[in-house]
Every structure is written in structure tokens, then in C-alpha cells.
Amino acid sequence: xxxxxxxxxxxxxxxxxxxxxxxxxxxxxxxxxxxxxxxxxxxxxxxxxxxxxxxxxxxxxxxxxxxxxxxxxxxxxxxxxxxxxxxxxxxxxxxxxxxxxxxxxxxxxxxxxxxxxxxxxxxxxxxxxxxxxxxxxxxxxxxxxxxxxxxxxxxxxxxxxxxxxxxxxxxxxxxxxxxxxxxxxxxxxxxxxxxxxxx
Amino acid sequence: xxxxxxxxxxxxxxxxxxxxxxxxxxxxxxxxxxxxxxxxxxxxxxxxxxxxxxxxxxxxxxxxxxxxxxxxxxxxxxxxxxxxxxxxxxxxxxxxxxxxxxxxxxxxxxxxxxxxxxxxxxxxxxxxxxxxxxxxxxxxxxxxxxxxxxxxxxxxxxxxxxxxxxxxxxxxxxxxx
Numbered sequence: 087x088x089x090x091x092x093x094x095x096x097x098x099x100x101x102x103x104x105x106x107x108x109x110x111x112x113x114x115x116x117x118x119x120x121x122x123x124x125x126x127x128x129x130x131x132x133x134x135x136x137x138x139x140x141x142x143x144x145x146x147x148x149x150x151x152x153x154x155x156x157x158x159x160x161x162x163x164x165x166x167x168x169x170x171x172x173x174x175x176x177x178x179x180x181x182x183x184x185x186x187x188x189x190x191x192x193x194x195x196x197x198x199x200x201x202x203x204x205x206x207x208x209x210x211x212x213x214x215x216x217x218x219x220x221x222x223x224x225x226x227x228x229x230x231x232x233x234x235x236x237x238x239x240x241x242x243x244x245x246x247x248x249x250x251x252x253x254x255x256x257x258x259x260x261x262x263x264x265x266x267x268x269x270x271x272x273x274x275x276x277x278x279x280x281x282x283x284x285x
Numbered sequence: 286x287x288x289x290x291x292x293x294x295x296x297x298x299x300x301x302x303x304x305x306x307x308x309x310x311x312x313x314x315x316x317x318x319x320x321x322x323x324x325x326x327x328x329x330x331x332x333x334x335x336x337x338x339x340x341x342x343x344x345x346x347x348x349x350x351x352x353x354x355x356x357x358x359x360x361x362x363x364x365x366x367x368x369x370x371x372x373x374x375x376x377x378x379x380x381x382x383x384x385x386x387x388x389x390x391x392x393x394x395x396x397x398x399x400x401x402x403x404x405x406x407x408x409x410x411x412x413x414x415x416x417x418x419x420x421x422x423x424x425x426x427x428x429x430x431x432x433x434x435x436x437x438x439x440x441x442x443x444x445x446x447x448x449x450x451x452x453x454x455x456x457x458x459x460x461x462x
């Protein structure tokens with residue numbers, strides 16, 4: 087039953103206002119994300135480096151971060167056995183982290199008192215998924231899209247290449263946009279309940 | 286809530302895996318992408334006659350600029366996300382069917398806007414095209430999916446909305462209880 091003192095709200099207005107706030111914050115958040123990417127992506131580089139050391143030490147000799155790009159130094163040779171040099175693979179972390187400005191815009195637009203904490207928590211939770219995208223991109227490069235000489239040296243079985251292809255596609259097409267949306271829904275259940283009642 | 290998210294993730298991964306199979310690509314994704322290119326070109330020619338579509342490619346006959354609609358740009362993945370979210374949410378099947386039908390139109394409608402806008406942004410500035418293509422439109426399409434899902438949840442009959450696990454009471458309520 088509606089309280090007589092309940093404020094009269096126009097149908098759809100709260101959601102409309104929320105969407106307008108999100109769209110207004112998005113360009114600002116995109117600019118901040120781009121400018122701060124070298125710092126924001128630093129923990130991703132740490133995670134990727136740790137994972138590469140633990141699981142790909144026979145293939146990866148180093149992972150360096152320059153701005154928002156990771157460079158994987160490998161033990162693989164670019165051409166025939168006598169060829170000089172090693173294969174290096176560059177991965178653009180922006181491709182896997184564009185959900186950060188979306189999460190930030192959604193979180194700020196929700197106007198919760200704890201928005202800073204939620205934003206930080208959301209950022210931390212996104213890091214492993216960005217690392218997934220970066221590692222899968224690297225593996226896709228050396229296992230599938232590199233020259234046959236390089237893919238042969240990498241030594242992945244056809245089943246492993248299928249798994250890498252799926253991990254790459256999932257990490258590139260699904261995770262970057264979906265993870266921020268899911269995290270936002272999980273962290274804003276109270277806001278969603280209020281929105282649902284007043285929408 | 287946990288069951289909803291677990292079902293959502295499982296459904297999404299399964300639908301995506303099916304989408305990647307050669308069978309689904311040949312029978313659904315490629316024809317869909319070609320149809321999207323045709324539809325976008327049809328709409329563009331309402332105000333710009335110097336555009337043709339060939340398969341998944343939209344080309345300007347004036348300056349030769351062309352865009353190819355690739356995976357991730359055909360709106361299929363965004364539609365799968367919405368599909369998984371609606372199927373995973375506890376609701377009557379009829380509500381799900383109506384929601385999915387309306388949602389597909391909303392997501393694909395915005396995706397047509399994305400394709401057309403990218404076609405012109407690309408002719409204007411290559412860097413702006415990369416930004417819009419790789420980052421901005423991806424976020425906007427997901428925002429579209431989220432908004433459609435929120436609207437759909439709101440429109441569910443009360444019983445089904447109440448079927449979701451109750452939210453924990455706010456701290457103030459606990460303190461005053």
C-alpha cells in the first residue's frame with residue numbers, strides 16, 4: 087500500500103536519469119582511464135608476469151610493461167633454427183580493460199555513499215579478467231596466428247590450440263564488457279531494488 | 286542471486302561455444318552479419334546513395350572506404366549476453382520470450398547505429414574510428430544490454446520479481462531492529 091506522503095514520481099524517470107548520468111560520466115571516465123592506464127594496468131602486468139613464470143617459463147623469458155602495452159619476450163625463434171633473435175609478442179591491455187570506464191560511470195551514476203569503496207573493489211576484481219585476456223592473446227599469437235615455424239616451436243597440441251582459441255575469443259569478446267556489468271549488478275543490489283520499485 | 290549468476294555464466298559460456306562452431310557460423314552468424322550489412326547499407330542509402338554492401342562489407346563508392354563487420358561487431362555476442370541473463374533469471378517462459386524478442390530488437394537496433402556511425406567516423410578520422418570501434422561502442426552496447434535487462438526485470442509480474450533472493454536489510458534497519 088502506498089504511503090500518502092510518498093513522493094509522486096514520473097514513470098521511468100529514475101532509470102532515465104540514471105542512464106543520462108552514466109552517459110554523461112562515460113567520456114570523463116574514458117579519458118581518465120586512458121590517461122591513467124599505465125598505472126591502472128601495472129597490477130595486471132604483475133599478475134601476467136606471475137602466471138607466465140609459473141606456467142609458461144619454458145616459453146616466456148620476460149614480460150615488460152610500456153604504457154598500456156605488455157611485451158612478452160619468448161624463447162621462440164622467428165624463422166629457421168639458425169635464425170637470430172627471439173619472438174616478441176605485444177598485447178594492448180586497453181583492449182581488455184575498456185570495461186573499467188563503464189564500471190566507473192555506472193558506479194558513480196548510482197550515487198551510493200560507498201561508491202569509492204565499490205569502485206576500488208570493482209577495479210581489483212576486474213584485474214584477473216584483464217590478465218586472462220592478455221595471456222590468452224599472447225597464447226593465441228604464438229599457438230595460432232604466428233608463422234608455422236613459430237607455432238611448431240610452441241608445441242601446442244590441436245586440442246590445446248582449440249582451448250586457446252576459445253579462451254582468447256571469450257576473453258576478448260565476452261569478458262571485457264560483461265565483467266563490469268556483472269560486478270556492478272552484484273555490488274548495487276540495494277540500488278537496483280530501489281530502482282525497481284521507483285522505476 | 287548465486288544461482289542466477291552461476292546459471293548465467295554457464296549459459297553464456299555454452300551459447301558462446303555453440304556460436305563459435307563452424308556449423309553455427311555457417312548457418313547463423315555469417316548470414317546474420319551479411320543481413321546486418323545489407324540493412325545498414327539500406328538505411329545509409331536513404332541519405333547517402335554512394336554506398337554499397339558486399340557480403341559483410343559496407344563500401345563507399347565515392348572514396349573507396351570500407352568497413353567489414355567482424356565478430357564482436359555484429360551484435361551476436363551482446364545478444365547472447367542478454368539471452369543468458371533473461372534465461373537465467375527466474376521468470377515465466379512467456380515473459381522470457383517477450384523479453385528476448387524485445388531485447389534482440391533493442392540491441393540489434395543500437396548495433397545498426399553503431400555500424401553506420403563507425404562507417405562515417407572511419408571516413409572522418411582513423412584514430413577516432415579505432416577508439417569508437419574498440420572501446421566506446423563496446424561499452425555503449427553493454428550499457429544497452431544492461432538497461433534492457435533492468436527494464437525487463439522491472440516489467441516482470443510481482444510474484445516473479447519476488448522470486449529473486451531477498452536483499453539483506455540495510456545496516457540502519459539491523460541497528461534499529
